[in-house]
Amino acid sequence: MTQKNNSSTPIRIPTCAELATEGKTPDVLFWVGCAGSFDDRAKKVTKSFARILHHADINFAILGTEESCTGDPAKRAGNEFLFQMMALQNIQLLNAYHIKKIVTACPHCFNTLKNEYPELGGQYEVIHHSQFLLELIETGKIKVNGNSFRGKKITYHDPCYLGRANDVYEAPRDLIEKLDLEITEMKRSREKGFCCGAGGAQMFKEAEPGNKEVNIERAEEAMALSPDIIAVGCPFCNTMLTDGIKINEKQDKITVLDLAEMIAQANNL
Amino acid sequence: MISSLIFILIFFSAFGFFLFRVIKIRRNILLGTDAQLEGTVSQRIFTMLCVAFGQSKMTARPVAFFLHLFVYTAFLFTQIELLEIIIDGVSGGHRTIWHWIENSAIAITYTILINAIELLSILAFFATIAFISRRNIIRLARFQKPEMKGWPSLDANLILSGELFLILSIMLMNSADVALQHMGQSQSTGKFLISNLIAPVWQNTDSATLHILERVGWWGHLIGILGFMVYLPFSKHFHILLAFPNTFFTNQKSKGKFTNLAAVTSEVKLMLDPTLPPPDANAPLPKFGAKDVQHLTWKNLMDAYTCTECGRCTSVCPANLTGKKLSPRKIMMDTRDRLEEVGKNIDKHGKDYLDNKSLLDRISEEELWACTSCNACVQACPVNINPLEIILELRRDLVMEQSKAPSSLNAMFSNIENNAAPWQFSPMDRANWTQEMN
Numbered sequence: 001m002t003q004k005n006n007s008s009t010p011i012r013i014p015t016c017a018e019l020a021t022e023g024k025t026p027d028v029l030f031w032v033g034c035a036g037s038f039d040d041r042a043k044k045v046t047k048s049f050a051r052i053l054h055h056a057d058i059n060f061a062i063l064g065t066e067e068s069c070t071g072d073p074a075k076r077a078g079n080e081f082l083f084q085m086m087a088l089q090n091i092q093l094l095n096a097y098h099i100k101k102i103v104t105a106c107p108h109c110f111n112t113l114k115n116e117y118p119e120l121g122g123q124y125e126v127i128h129h130s131q132f133l134l135e136l137i138e139t140g141k142i143k144v145n146g147n148s149f150r151g152k153k154i155t156y157h158d159p160c161y162l163g164r165a166n167d168v169y170e171a172p173r174d175l176i177e178k179l180d181l182e183i184t185e186m187k188r189s190r191e192k193g194f195c196c197g198a199g200g201a202q203m204f205k206e207a208e209p210g211n212k213e214v215n216i217e218r219a220e221e222a223m224a225l226s227p228d229i230i231a232v233g234c235p236f237c238n239t240m241l242t243d244g245i246k247i248n249e250k251q252d253k254i255t256v257l258d259l260a261e262m263i264a265q266a267n268n269l
Numbered sequence: 270m271i272s273s274l275i276f277i278l279i280f281f282s283a284f285g286f287f288l289f290r291v292i293k294i295r296r297n298i299l300l301g302t303d304a305q306l307e308g309t310v311s312q313r314i315f316t317m318l319c320v321a322f323g324q325s326k327m328t329a330r331p332v333a334f335f336l337h338l339f340v341y342t343a344f345l346f347t348q349i350e351l352l353e354i355i356i357d358g359v360s361g362g363h364r365t366i367w368h369w370i371e372n373s374a375i376a377i378t379y380t381i382l383i384n385a386i387e388l389l390s391i392l393a394f395f396a397t398i399a400f401i402s403r404r405n406i407i408r409l410a411r412f413q414k415p416e417m418k419g420w421p422s423l424d425a426n427l428i429l430s431g432e433l434f435l436i437l438s439i440m441l442m443n444s445a446d447v448a449l450q451h452m453g454q455s456q457s458t459g460k461f462l463i464s465n466l467i468a469p470v471w472q473n474t475d476s477a478t479l480h481i482l483e484r485v486g487w488w489g490h491l492i493g494i495l496g497f498m499v500y501l502p503f504s505k506h507f508h509i510l511l512a513f514p515n516t517f518f519t520n521q522k523s524k525g526k527f528t529n530l531a532a533v534t535s536e537v538k539l540m541l542d543p544t545l546p547p548p549d550a551n552a553p554l555p556k557f558g559a560k561d562v563q564h565l566t567w568k569n570l571m572d573a574y575t576c577t578e579c580g581r582c583t584s585v586c587p588a589n590l591t592g593k594k595l596s597p598r599k600i601m602m603d604t605r606d607r608l609e610e611v612g613k614n615i616d617k618h619g620k621d622y623l624d625n626k627s628l629l630d631r632i633s634e635e636e637l638w639a640c641t642s643c644n645a646c647v648q649a650c651p652v653n654i655n656p657l658e659i660i661l662e663l664r665r666d667l668v669m670e671q672s673k674a675p676s677s678l679n680a681m682f683s684n685i686e687n688n689a690a691p692w693q694f695s696p697m698d699r700a701n702w703t704q705e706m707n
Contacts, residue, residue, distance in 0.1 A: 013703040034690040037699045046702055064700040068689035076642050077678050078558060078664030080530045082685055084537040092541075115526035120534065160643040165525025191648050192329070195587040200642030204681035204691055208639040211592030218587075 015064035026061035033106035035235035042235035048264035056141040070112040077201035091122035107162035130172040146180030158193030159234035198236035219244025276358035283495035290502040297612040301567035308521025321516040326651040336396040343393035380459030387463035411580035416599040442486025508577035515575040558665025561627040572654040573605035582646035588639040595639035597646035597656035603631040
């Protein structure tokens with residue numbers, strides 16, 4: 001067990017297919033999502049979260065190359081055909097592996113799996129990684145060291161598909177407080193949270209003509225608090241806010257960090 | 270006797286007009302498709318009591334909350350006085366309810382009630398002045414958006430002026446009555462605090478004029494109320510009634526959950542499993558999404574008639590706040606205006622008439638594609654209207670019926686189709702990160 005923190009030992013991430021050949025099913029499926037699989041910034045979050053799962057001895061697996069887009073961006077863009085194509089294929093796969101519980105670091109995957117899959121035959125307990133991490137801490141499966149972020153000023157950006165869409169406001173905040181940090185809230189937070197600009201398939205298109213980009217508006221609101229860290233719980237918010245900070249040339253002063261990265265850092269993982 | 274007859278005639282014709290129009294609105298709303306609404310009756314009643322009756326979502330803006338609360342409670346309480354006005358009007362009596370109870374133990378409740386109405390009316394008076402100033406002098410940004418030009422602004426000012434007229438008439442009636450009571454010309458009804466303060470204005474007025482002024486106030490208030498009732502269903506102010514059913518029928522689902530189109534499910538299942546029986550070739554082709562108001566659900570259409578154009582949705586919309594054309598309020602106004610147009614066509618030409626126009630003539634693609642589906646508008650609405658559902662249904666029509674998605678979104682669609690991800694990466698590289706776990 002003591003070897004786990006040793007970075008020279010590569011961690012193996014099991015896939016459902018591998019477990020199935022041994023006749024096993026994971027307790028939890030880690031749904032990585034497209035951003036978490038392919039986007040360089042989001043991959044760091046994926047790896048942090050996987051390290052925590054490994055460190056806490058969770059019986060988990062991923063779908064690996066068998067995972068597909070949940071269909072979320074297609075659905076929000078109005079392409080219900082493509083959405084249901086993806087959904088029904090994913091559900092077939094998930095049911096074949098007898099998946100009961102899914103954790104994901106992407107609020108868009110979270111929302112789609114949790115709310116839109118059940119009617120199509122995919123009924124799972126779906127939780128966001130902030131909820132899962134909080135549970136790990138509260139059940140003592142992982143410990144956090146408050147020293148890692150001592151003296152840092154932090155604000156938290158609510159992802160729309162976690163907050164307003166699913167009323168998860170407290171888990172991410174409780175998690176941050178476990179790190180002995182006090183959140184400096186933006187004026188537009190919780191129910192009044194302001195979108196990063198990526199939702200509803202905006203991530204994949206140019207914005208319509210206007211006088212400002214949505215992510216700049218939000219980044220400026222966060223920057224006005226002069227935080228050291230902007231905590232996020234969504235790969236798209238992460239990209240949008242990181243870009244917004246860079247455009248304002250504040251990337252040396254302000255870091256955008258995912259909750260999983262903060263917990264991993266606090267565990268030297 | 271004659272005044273009773275006039276009263277009955279005016280009252281019932283106004284009520285008839287109101288009813289006629291309400292029935293028409295009900296018919297228009299029912300032009301919509303079935304709505305899949307989640308939730309139990311007790312959840313619905315609870316939501317209605319909190320949101321509509323209890324004004325819970327108004328509290329997000331405390332100043333507006335109090336101003337609105339004064340007008341709202343004054344309106345609720347005045348209905349009790351209206352009851353007496355109706356009884357007086359029909360019987361030709363004066364303060365009939367008072368006379369029924371004046372010698373009983375509950376006589377004091379009359380005095381308390383009228384005092385409450387007077388106090389709330391005064392508060393409502395100042396609130397209305399504040400509302401008028403916010404629109405016309407302070408010119409609050411959310412009342413100055415392009416969709417508010419012309420009729421919507423006039424509509425708002427007409428209603429606010431009507432409120433002032435109603436309050437002024439009731440105060441004229443009560444203060445003249447109090448002045449007459451002081452002269453011993455009218456029976457005492459207990460002390461009305463506010464009228465008592467106004468009554469000295471009339472100290473040099475003779476009793477004959479006061480009697481006339483009292484009647485002017487009474488008839489003014491009555492005609493004001495009936496006029497209001499007739500005007501209501503033609504105006505955005507209809508929210509005072511529709512807020513209740515509209516919150517009752519709120520879909521009790523997570524805001525992130527969008528409907529799954531059943532017609533699509535059967536087609537996709539057939540594509541994935543060709544052994545399934547083919548669909549009935551004679552069945553009518555299903556319609557995907559909405560091009561016009563009849564393709565929206567009746568709840569979407571009720572939303573449109575419930576909207577009072579307060580603009581809280583637009584004032585929190587990330588697209589609107591960054592200068593894009595999208596305004597959730599305009600989505601609701603366009604839906605209502607188009608539905609009115611469709612309704613008028615039905616009245617004129619029968620129910621199968623097609624005018625070759627649609628909701629998409631009023632709402633541009635530029636507006637629809639600017640939405641981030643963030644639900645801020647849905648959250649902000651004090652009467653639980655959902656503009657996002659309409660936006661999604663219109664997008665579905667653009668994409669599935671007309672293949673009119675922006676090219677970048679078409680690229681995203683084909684990536685998902687071919688690579689199982691919205692970007693152009695090979696699905697075989699999906700787990701590459703597991704090799705970098707040191």
